[in-house]
Amino acid sequence: MARERHVRLPLLDKVSTTPGRKSLVFAAVLPLLTLLDVFTLPSLRLDAFLARASWAVELVALALLFEHASEKQRRLLILGHCALGSFFYLALVYTTGGLESPYVHLVPTLPLLTAFTYPEESGSAVACGIGCALVIMAQVPMGTASFAQAAGWLSILGSATFFGVFGSNQFRKAAAAQNESRLERARRETLEKLARAELKRTQSERLATVGRLAASVMHEINNPLAFVRANIHFVETEVLAQPLSAELRQELEEVFAETRAGMERIQQIVTDLKGFSHSMDAEEARVCSLGEVVQDAARLASIRLKSVGTLKVEVPAELPQVFITPRRLAQVLLNLLVNASDALEEARVPQGEVRVRGEVLGKRVVLLVEDNGPGFPPQVLPRLFESFFTTKGPEKGTGLGLSISRELVERFGGSLIAENRPEGGARLRIELPIHEPGHEPRKSGA
Known part of the structure; x- marks a missing residue:
């Protein structure tokens, strides 16, 4: 059976290189968030700080491993990180008061936040949702939550996971459409440039051919024109040397002058065309x-x-x-x-x-x-x-x-x-x- 090839979109490849950088940013910010406990808790808790610090260490490890991992390994790293992230956040909730913690209200939104953070990987919301579900179900036998409470949390969590997966899929479709549009636009621009270059090349060749032909024609015109000029000068000299009446002489002089002007006009046109037939690049x-x-x-x-x-x-x-x-x-x-x-x-x-x-x-x-x-x-x-x-x-x-x-x-x-x-x-x-x-x-x- 032929294996289905997994085709990566250039836009998604660009996005998939960012989780390592995101992890380092989050790792630097997490310990600083301990300052929030000053405003939300009666006193600072060491175990809450340790939970954040452990989470930051995991993020740094993710960033280091991500740089040298293959595409398949990167996907597994993201999924594992999303699951671990849910455990760390729920540990933070547990250390800051459990159901009374000010951070407990964000638990149902964790799959959505994860899908927003890693939209290129649709399984990130599922991994986070599973991690949160396991921790919530563990609260029933531990006695920290009733079955009804756990069922309510799981239903909200399931809805958030569904919408997270849906949002990730929509992002991928939009990215694919955008990438296809960009490729199509680039293809059209390339074809237009090729057509323009081909037309310019064809016109240049045609002009070069016309130029060479014009140079040959002008050479052929110049030779008989020189003969005509010499013959007209000879005829003018011979005719005007004859005894003529003043009226006829004046009329003949005007005819010869107009003839010379016409030949000079032809000569000027030939000269101008000769100049244009030369290569302008030279x-x-x-x-x-x-x-x-x-x-x-x-x-x-x-x-x-x-x-x-x-x-x-x-x-x-x-x-x-x-x-x-x-x-x-x-x-x-x-x-x-x-x-x-x-x-x-x-x-x-x-x-x-x-x-x-x-x-x-x-x-x-x-x-x-x-x-x-x-x-x-x-x-x-x-x-x-x-x-x-x-x-x-x-x-x-x-x-x-x-x-x-x-x-x-x-x-x-x-x-x-x-x-x-x-x-x-x-x-x-x-x-x-x-x-x-x-x-x-x-x-x-x-």
Whole structure:
């Protein structure tokens, strides 16, 4: 026949290690309780003190044995201690007057007190109840109590033992439920962390792949772009060298100027994408101007914003410098700008506008990314930075953009806060500490 395994709950294991400590505390307090006799007895009694002292010695012995005992031995020690404890208490009652003792009124409650003291062991109340019952029944042949008195005491004692056992069982069930709930919560948190880490890893791999692909595409664009630039310069030189009317020459010069501007625009976009395709982890934090970072992010975001609204950048060049990783902050700004454009597009705002403003607030530099869209719904605002929370469809968002953005900003002592503008629309506030020479902020993450 297979043996049933006794599974210990972690919470109960923690509780079961405390009886040794409880015993030492009770052993230290018991002799001091002799002072109660001054107020409850006509005079101090040596035999009552000896009863308490013997009980204290038993408690010390329990504590010493408990530390080196196995689980089964610990359970037997608790049961034996509960039975002995009832004998010692009844000895105290006997030495202080028997049925006339002021301590006799606590006898029926001993199983309950024992169950309360050792709730992890349901047999403690039974052991105490049996010990008390044996002493009470011994009083009948000794002539110190009648059969009716003993029967009354035993009935009360039996009730207290029953409720003590019931309370211990309820404690164990509650402890088991609490432990199961804690394990389930820990399991869910672990699964959530694993899912978040897996999603971040997948996105990192995808971004790395896109970055490598973008680098290859940009290399392929740069080569023909150089040919086009050279050929346009050759054609411009040859055409303008011909005898032309003033009106035609001016018109051709404007066409060539617009063509050069278009090629420069393509070149700038390729350069910006090339910078973002590089690994940001390879870049060290440094002192930089926010204006440059905002301009880099704005150039890339303008491609997305062009179809939904206008982008206005109001970042003064004289803003104090900050200590950050420029590409990380540019990534944050680009994410906020793209989110703003998505909100304007989804709400179909007729004259959409996204504004990036910079200002100084005390010892911090503030960047405000605002739009004139519908703003954040009240029920969404408190959960905006939760991982995997998104109001976009699965094809547009994963719910990690704002969470990662806040993490990136906080790594350099900053903060990212979302709010609604009083005049309508959403506002994302980035606050960064002003760089003080010789006081580089400590990063909170890699």
